Amino acid sequence: MVRSWWPFLSGDGADCDVVEVESAPPPAPGFELLGAQAQELQVALVRGFLSPQEVQHVIDMQEFSLKEIDDRDDDLVYKHEVWRMEHELKEALPHIYQRLMDHSRALDAELWQQIEIGDRFFPEIEYIVYDVSSLGEAGKIEPHRDNQSQVTVVVLLSQRKEFQGGVNHFEPGYEGGASRQAKLNSGDAVFFFGDQCEHWITPVTAGRRTILQMELSRGWHRSFLECCC
Ligand SMILES: O=C(O)CCC(=O)C(=O)O
Numbered sequence: 091m092v093r094s095w096w097p098f099l100s101g102d103g104a105d106c107d108v109v110e111v112e113s114a115p116p117p118a119p120g121f122e123l124l125g126a127q128a129q130e131l132q133v134a135l136v137r138g139f140l141s142p143q144e145v146q147h148v149i150d151m152q153e154f155s156l157k158e159i160d161d162r163d164d165d166l167v168y169k170h171e172v173w174r175m176e177h178e179l180k181e182a183l184p185h186i187y188q189r190l191m192d193h194s195r196a197l198d199a200e201l202w203q204q205i206e207i208g209d210r211f212f213p214e215i216e217y218i219v220y221d222v223s224s225l226g227e228a229g230k231i232e233p234h235r236d237n238q239s240q241v242t243v244v245v246l247l248s249q250r251k252e253f254q255g256g257v258n259h260f261e262p263g264y265e266g267g268a269s270r271q272a273k274l275n276s277g278d279a280v281f282f283f284g285d286q287c288e289h290w291i292t293p294v295t296a297g298r299r300t301i302l303q304m305e306l307s308r309g310w311h312r313s314f315l316e317c318c319c
């Protein structure tokens with residue numbers, strides 16, 4: 091069901107994916123909290139965000155002609171391949187697109203309380219692959235924040251047995267503490283305030299790890315206009 095709090099705006103003939111918040115958040119889903127002293131560093135882990143069948147539907151979408159992009163900051167160290175897919179996901183799997191939006195809004199209300207009625211966002215949804223044999227080396231992304239991302243969502247698509255390493259890490263939640271880790275199984279998702287919470291993965295040392303990622307962005311990335319409008 092498409093909820094009315096999240097209607098789509100159509101710009102001047104442009105087909106940018108822009109959403110505006112119009113009403114109160116939906117109820118929060120069940121989640122495990124990776125706690126932190128500072129509210130903005132709290133992380134929510136939602137088990138079974140996608141069912142096995144839904145995971146397969148997203149994987150099948152790579153058959154569509156998704157557009158490969160490279161919009162990471164020059165100083166960010168990463169080894170992976172990225173395809174943009176917000177338009178395609180909204181078209182082909184609208185219930186999953188909508189669930190990403192609803193959970194983001196609900197978990198923001200529960201944990202970070204940053205989103206207000208009238209706010210506009212640019213959802214940037216990506217299919218990301220860390221494939222050790224095609225990269226010829228370990229897949230990785232080093233500690234970073236996602237600029238302007240109010241809510242970042244990472245959903246694991248692969249089965250755990252398909253790769254080694256690739257565990258999601260978040261900066262410590264408490265002074266002097268260790269980094270927090272989320273061991274995702276296929277279909278599980280983490281939600282966090284991407285612009286604030288530093289995150290990374292341990293190197294993917296074997297196999298192929300694929301994720302669906304959304305950055306609910308308050309602004310446009312460098313390549314946004316070329317890529318997606
Ligand atoms: O692969 C992941 O789980 C995280 C990827 C990420 O943080 C990014 O692409 O910005």
Ligand SMILES: [Fe+2]
Pocket residue numbers: 234235236242289
């Ligand atoms: Fe990130």
